[in-house]
Amino acid sequence: MNIEPILHKKTFQELTTDELYELLRVRSEVCVVEQNCGYQDMDGDDQNSIHLWLTIENKTVALARVCPAGTHMKEISIGRVITTERGKGYGLPPEGLFITFLCRISQIFGRYRDAHYLCTQKRLFK
Numbered sequence: 001m002n003i004e005p006i007l008h009k010k011t012f013q014e015l016t017t018d019e020l021y022e023l024l025r026v027r028s029e030v031c032v033v034e035q036n037c038g039y040q041d042m043d044g045d046d047q048n049s050i051h052l053w054l055t056i057e058n059k060t061v062a063l064a065r066v067c068p069a070g071t072h073m074k075e076i077s078i079g080r081v082i083t084t085e086r087g088k089g090y091g092l093p094p095e096g097l098f099i100t101f102l103c104r105i106s107q108i109f110g111r112y113r114d115a116h117y118l119c120t121q122k123r124l125f126k
Contacts, residue, residue: 005054
């Protein structure tokens with residue numbers, strides 16, 4: 001089965017209500033529910049960020065948020081990086097999906113010479 005992930009890229013203002021709901025739902029599902037890690041997800045940086053997500057057959061399998069320099073950090077930062085369990089159903093291990101996602105992000109932002117940081121929380125284990 002050869003299923004090509006589709007990369008979506010939008011500013012906060014370009015997101016539809018359904019897209020915003022889906023991104024927040026996945027962020028909550030993975031970071032708050034699966035990892036049992038309560039934290040303030042909506043921190044005021046979403047409105048100034050670029051939102052990226054991968055879909056396979058219209059299902060979100062990965063997402064991230066790119067904050068411009070001076071928003072979340074002094075440099076450009078990539079955060080809220082998530083891969084979902086749904087990706088496994090397509091024969092993609094989370095690590096492979098994550099690498100695919102990062103490669104797609106670097107294709108978009110590789111032209112920037114400014115320093116940037118990848119900000120992600122370590123998967124929590126019980």
